[in-house]
Amino acid sequence: MKDGKENVRFEESIRRLEEIAALIENPETPIETAIELYKEAAERIRQCSKVIDEAELQVKVLLDPQAQPQDGGETEAQA
DSSP states (O other): OOOHHHHHHHHHHHHHHHHHHHHHHOTTSOHHHHHHHHHHHHHHHHHHHHHHHHHHHHHHHHHOTTOOOTTSOOOTTTO
């Protein structure tokens, strides 16, 4: 099982995404800043999505030990 660092990064990313949304919605945020914030948000969303996908796979393996990862790699449950 992974340590809590990934959980902390995930939670920090969610908080940062909320901050970014508020900043982008603020009409006083310059467009250049909003674009940079949007880029940061897109990357954080990709990272969070990966964490969610990995967690979903772990749950599937726990519920059905016969389930195999789609990419053929090992999960931590199999290691």
